[in-house]
Amino acid sequence: MPLRAKVVKPARKRRKAKWVGKGHWLRRRLRLQRAKKLKKLVNKKRRRIRHRDERQDTPVPVSIAGYQPPEGAQLEEQDTILHKLYRSMLLDGEGFVRELHRQVLHRDASDQEAAELTQQLSSGTDKVHIAELVMLSEEAQRLYEQPFLSAGRSNRDTIGAIINQAYASSHLFFVHFLYYELLSRLPEESELRGHMEHLVRGVPRSHLIRAFLLSEECRGLLSSHEPPRRPVKYLRNPSDPSTGEVSIGIFMGFPHVTPLDGEGIGRFSIRLIDGMLSTWDRLKVYITTTETNYDEYHKIFARQLEQYAGRLVLMKSDSMETINRTVPVHVWLVPYVGLELAVYLQRPYVLCLHDLVYLHFKELYFRKSPEFCDWMERVVYRMAERAAAVVFNSDYIKRKEGMEYLGLQEPKTQVIRLASPQDEYNFMGLVPEAEFRIKYGLADEYIVFPSVIRFHKNHSRLIESFIAYKKIKPSRLQLVITDQLTPDGLNSDLYGELGRYPAELLASVRFIGRLPSGELPALYKYAKGTIVPTLFEGSCPFPILESLTMGTPVAAGRLEVTQEVIRDMEAFITFNPYSVSEMVAAIAQLDQPQAALAVRQQAAIQETLQRTWSHVAGEYTQLLEHVGKAN
The missing domain is CATH 3.40.50.2000 (Glycogen Phosphorylase B;)
Known part of the structure; x- marks a missing residue:
């Protein structure tokens, strides 16, 4: 291959740099930055359009109120007793003993207690048996049985507090509680029966705790190399x-x-x-x-x-x-x-x-x-x-x-406020007056307080006021109460108080028991008036709405919660529910023939009476839909 001579090119002359001012470079940099930012925005917009088109091409099923967590999503519960025991057992001997005392007894172990239990561990006693000794000790038992105010609220996440919260519950709940807290699952029907039979026969709950704690299933979970699985809170939507x-x-x-x-x-x-x-x-x-x-x-x-x-x-x-x-x-x-x-x-x-x-x-x-x-x-x-x-x-x-x-x-x-039962009462219709009066022995005029006997319902003061009114104005007017009077239970105090009244006056106070729902419209319709002396309610007292739905006038105690719904109380007969004299005056007003009173009262709460249970149901359904989607 012939050699070629190397060609030497003449050196290029270096151009002399032209001096430019500082402002020129700043302007150039700003232009470049703006161009770069604009390019990013354009690309982002293009990606957004492309993704939107892809979503439009794929049909998405519509769910009104379905509970639809993401695929495979499971929301887990807080730690159970099983998890707290598992973590405690990862500690060394004395550390385990002290943590167990703190969790169960809400105190540190004394030096003597720590030494004795640590010695048992060194001698071969397993940690489950040590947990049994502490959890079923007399001190722990006293803590479980203490009122929640003193035992549970200050340490709500400890083992002792968790057991305390469930110790006063029903047998059915307690068995579910043990399965959930110590086995990380819920019981099947067949598993429930045996434990329920033991509790009904009087087996102490502490025996059941011991049986669950020492069971092969619980021991297996506590000795596992991995922490026990937590119970799943929410499962996937069961329907399409x-x-x-x-x-x-x-x-x-x-x-x-x-x-x-x-x-x-x-x-x-x-x-x-x-x-x-x-x-x-x-x-x-x-x-x-x-x-x-x-x-x-x-x-x-x-x-x-x-x-x-x-x-x-x-x-x-x-x-x-x-x-x-x-x-x-x-x-x-x-x-x-x-x-x-x-x-x-x-x-x-x-x-x-x-x-x-x-x-x-x-x-x-x-x-x-x-x-x-x-x-x-x-x-x-x-x-x-x-x-x-x-x-x-x-x-x-x-x-x-x-x-x-x-x-x-x-x-x-x-x-979500309640509504009047207008639709329900229209559907039920009315029991004929003669039939209704014969069934409950209400031949004479009556005023009614439709309520079961509870301490805050103020029956005692109402009866005292009614008897006082009857002394002032003797008549055949009766006071009807929709509960039975018995000498025990919640009625015992009221039963004892009634003995101080003359029998002939007390005979006009009628306890007719709880009525079937289908007879409530008749109870209101045939009454001369409804009186609501309750000291407390969670919403506008329902007898007010029920009575006015049937066109019967109302006398009611002045409560803050009532005034949320009834803005104009002047149309109503009102009284201080703690005052016998004011209640006597209210009964006297109800006993007067006032044909226009119910009409005035209905007009005063017309907006509330027009609210139906379809409105209430709509608000509940909307909330349930939101909760279902959110979870």
Whole structure:
């Protein structure tokens, strides 16, 4: 290959740099930055348009109120007793002993206790048996049985406090509690029966705790190399959202026999279900209850079950595991704060908190019903804490119970006011007057207070006022009360007080018992007037709305919660519910022939009377839809 001569190019002359001012470079830099920013914005817009087009090409199923967490999403519960024990057992000997004392007994172990138990561990005793010794000691037992106010509230997340919260609950709840807290699951029907039989026969609850703690299943979970799985809170939507059908559950898992006919919770549930199903064709409602109450509730909801066949279903089970697995709902409604089994529902629930009356009369209720108040204190925090939303019937109760007492945050609360029973009463029709009066022995004129006997309902002062009025103006007027008077239970004080009145005057006070819902319109319609002396209500007293729906005038105590709904109280006969003299004057006004009084009162709350249960149901359905989507 011939060699080529290397060509040497002449060197290029370097151009002399032209001097430019500083401002020129700044302007150039700004232009470049603006161009770069503009390019980014253009590219971002192009990507957004491309993604929008892709979404439009893919059809998305529409769900009205479906509970639709992301694929595979599972929201987990807080640590159970099992998890706290597992973490404690990861500590060395003395550290484990001291942590166990802090968790169970709310104190540190003494040096002697720590030394003795550490020595047992060194001698081969396993940690589960040490946990048994501490958790079932006499000191621990006393803590479990203490009132929640002194034992549970200050250390709510410890093992001792968790057991304390459940120790006063029903047998059915306690068995669920042990499965959930010590085995990280819920019991099947077959597993429930044996434990329930033991508790009914009087086996101490501490024996059941020991049996669960020392069980092979619990030991296996505690000795696992990985932490025990936490119970799943929310499961995926059980139905196909593309159908557009919305399924709502109404949880009525009362563990004991609990009559609903004539009770506020029963009337509330019936009216709400009617409002929901009569307005929304795509809605399906599942009522779940326990074996104990199934037959009674089937009678109460008989009309609705027939009218909405296929869209209203009544189911029964004592096992929350069975309910979670077989009831295909998106979201639950819990109509009473005492339905504590609801904390084991595996789909979100909305809690109706009508009121916590014992908080407003602590001295009276804690003295008269300490067991009930203690149990409610243990339940209400847990129920409200685990609820996805809490509904109140008035701003007053939302502020007092929800915000001040329970410490709920505003976004979790909702006020949904009740409505008049106009549609329901129109559907029921009226029992003929003669038939109604003969059945209840009401041949003479009467005024009525339709309420069960409770401390805050003020029956004692009402009867005293009525007897005083009868002494001033003898007549055949009767006072009708819709409850039975018995010498025991909640009625014992009232029963004893009535002995001081002359028999001939007391005969005009009639206790006719709780009426079936279908007879309530007649009770109001044929009365001369309705008197509502209650000292407290969670919303505008319902007898006011019921009575005026039937065109019967009302006399009512002056309450803050009533004035939220009735802005113009001048049309009403009002009185101080603590004043006998004012109540006597109110009875005298009701006893006067005032044909136009009911008309004036109806006009004063016309807007409230026009609100129907379809409106109430619409607001509940909207909230349930929101909760279902959010979770």
